[in-house]
Amino acid sequence: MTLTEPTTPDSPTTTPPPVPLVPSVLAQGLTVPKGFGDQSLLSPRPDAIRLLGGIPDPSALPLAELREALGEVWDAGGAAASLQYSGSHGFEGLRGWIAEREGVDPRRILITNGGMHGLSLTVQALVERGAVVAIDNPAYPLFLRTLELVGARTLPVPVEPDGLDVEHLARRLADGERIAAVYTVPDFHNPTQGTLSAAKRAALVELAARYGFVVIADDPYRELRFAGTDQGRRVFFDSEHVVHVNTFTKTLGPGLRLGWLVLPEHLVDVVLRLRNRQDSHSSTFVQTLVQHLLVTRPGWFDTTLGRARELYRHRAQLLVAELRTQLPGRFEVTEPEGGFFLWPRLVDDSVDTAALHKRASAEGIDYQQGEFFITGPGTDSARRLRLAYGDRTDAELRTAVGRLARAFG
Ligand code: PMP
Numbered sequence: 495m496t497l498t499e500p501t502t503p504d505s506p507t508t509t510p511p512p513v514p515l516v517p518s519v520l521a522q523g524l525t526v527p528k529g530f531g532d533q534s535l536l537s538p539r540p541d542a543i544r545l546l547g548g549i550p551d552p553s554a555l556p557l558a559e560l561r562e563a564l565g566e567v568w569d570a571g572g573a574a575a576s577l578q579y580s581g582s583h584g585f586e587g588l589r590g591w592i593a594e595r596e597g598v599d600p601r602r603i604l605i606t607n608g609g610m611h612g613l614s615l616t617v618q619a620l621v622e623r624g625a626v627v628a629i630d631n632p633a634y635p636l637f638l639r640t641l642e643l644v645g646a647r648t649l650p651v652p653v654e655p656d657g658l659d660v661e662h663l664a665r666r667l668a669d670g671e672r673i674a675a676v677y678t679v680p681d682f683h684n685p686t687q688g689t690l691s692a693a694k695r696a697a698l699v700e701l702a703a704r705y706g707f708v709v710i711a712d713d714p715y716r717e718l719r720f721a722g723t724d725q726g727r728r729v730f731f732d733s734e735h736v737v738h739v740n741t742f743t744k745t746l747g748p749g750l751r752l753g754w755l756v757l758p759e760h761l762v763d764v765v766l767r768l769r770n771r772q773d774s775h776s777s778t779f780v781q782t783l784v785q786h787l788l789v790t791r792p793g794w795f796d797t798t799l800g801r802a803r804e805l806y807r808h809r810a811q812l813l814v815a816e817l818r819t820q821l822p823g824r825f826e827v828t829e830p831e832g833g834f835f836l837w838p839r840l841v842d843d844s845v846d847t848a849a850l851h852k853r854a855s856a857e858g859i860d861y862q863q864g865e866f867f868i869t870g871p872g873t874d875s876a877r878r879l880r881l882a883y884g885d886r887t888d889a890e891l892r893t894a895v896g897r898l899a900r901a902f903g
Pocket residue numbers: 548607608609610611634679684712714741742743748752753
C-alpha cells in the first residue's frame with residue numbers, strides 16, 4: 495500500500511460567498527410603526543412637553559418600598575432563591591393574592607410579563623391564522639401588532655362613550671359575520687377614556703357564548719378609577735368565553751414587566767403549554783419582590799392605589815380646566831372617571847388637524863393625533879386628540895395647554 499501525500503491545493507482556498515440569512519416570513523411581515531410610536535413626529539424642542547403615553551407618574555410607584563422589600567427578602571435568606579428558575583404559572587403566593595382580589599380560583603391565574611405578553615399569548619392560543627378578530631374602533635394600536643403574529647383580519651366595531659357598540663357587533667354576527675375573538679378595553683378605554691357599561695358587558699358575554707368566540711378584555715387601567723361607578727367584572731370572570739388580560743404596569747410600574755391572565759379553566763393548560771415554549775416563566779426576582787410587598791403588607795396595594803388615584807384625578811381635572819379656560823369653545827371635553835387619557839373633540843370641523851399637530855409640535859407640545867387609533871370607518875376619531883396626563887406635573891399641563899392655544903393661532 496502506497497502512502498500518498500495529502501493533496502494540497504496549489505492556490506489558497508477561496509471561501510464561498512456567504513449565504514444570506516433570511517428572516518422568517520412572519521418576522522419580515524411585521525410592520526414598522528406609522529404615526530403612533532413614530533419618533534420622527536416628536537417635537538424637536540428640547541423642552542417639549544409630552545402628553546403621549548399611558549405612563550404612570552414616578553411618584554405613584556413603589557420606589558422606596560421595593561428597596562425595603564429587597565432588604566427584607568435578603569435578610570430573611572431569600573436572595574439565592576430569587577435568582578433561580580421558578581414555575582411557569584407564576585408564584586403561588588402572587589397567584590393566590592390576585593385570585594382573592596379577583597374572586598376567582600387561583601388555578602385560573604397565569605402570571606405574565608405584562609399586558610402585551612398576555613395579549614399575544616391569548617391571540618396565539620385562540621386565533622387561527624387568517625381568522626377575523628373584532629376590535630375597538632378606535633383601538634389601542636399595539637394590539638393590532640399582536641394580530642400580525644397570526645395574520646388575523648379585523649372587524650372594526652365603533653366605540654361609544656360607554657364602550658364598544660355591542661349592538662353593532664350583534665348585527666354583524668346576525669348578518670353572518672363570524673369572528674374568533676373580540677378585543678376591547680373595558681375600563682378607561684385607550685384612547686377614548688370611556689368605560690363599557692354593565693349592560694353591554696352582559697350582552698357581549700352572551701354573544702360570545704351564542705356564537706363561540708372569545709372576548710379579550712384588556713383591562714390595565716381598571717384600578718385607576720377616581721370618579722363614577724364601577725361597571726363590574728364578575729360577568730367576565732363567570733364566563734367560559736372571556737380572557738381577562740391585566741398588568742401591574744399602570745399601578746406598580748411598566749419596567750417590572752409583570753401582569754396576569756384570568757383564564758377560563760378549560761384554557762389554562764393550553765395557554766400554559768404555549769407559554770412554556772416562549773419564555774418558561776416570568777422573572778423570579780421581580781415576582782419575589784412584588785409578592786413580598788403584596789403578601790406581607792396587607793392593605794398596602796390599596797393605599798398605594800388610593801394615592802395614585804388622587805394624583806390622577808387631580809391632573810385630569812386640571813387638564814380639563816386648563817382646556818376650558820385657555821381654549822374656550824375649542825373642544826368638547828368629557829371629564830375622565832379614571833385612567834390616563836383625555837379624548838377631546840375639536841368643535842370646529844374646519845380645523846386642519848395635521849397642520850394643528852405640526853404647529854403644536856413647533857410650540858413644544860406632543861400629543862397623539864386621534865387618526866392614529868382609527869381601525870375602520872364610522873368614527874370621529876380624526877377630529878380628536880389623545881392627551882395623556884398621568885406623568886405630567888401641574889405646571890407642565892398648564893404650559894402644554896398654553897402651547898396648544900398658541901398652535902391654534
Ligand atoms: N393594553 C393597553 C390598552 C395599554 O394601554 C397598555 C399600555 N400602554 C397595554 C395593554 C400594555 O401593558 P404592558 O406595558 O403591561 O405590556
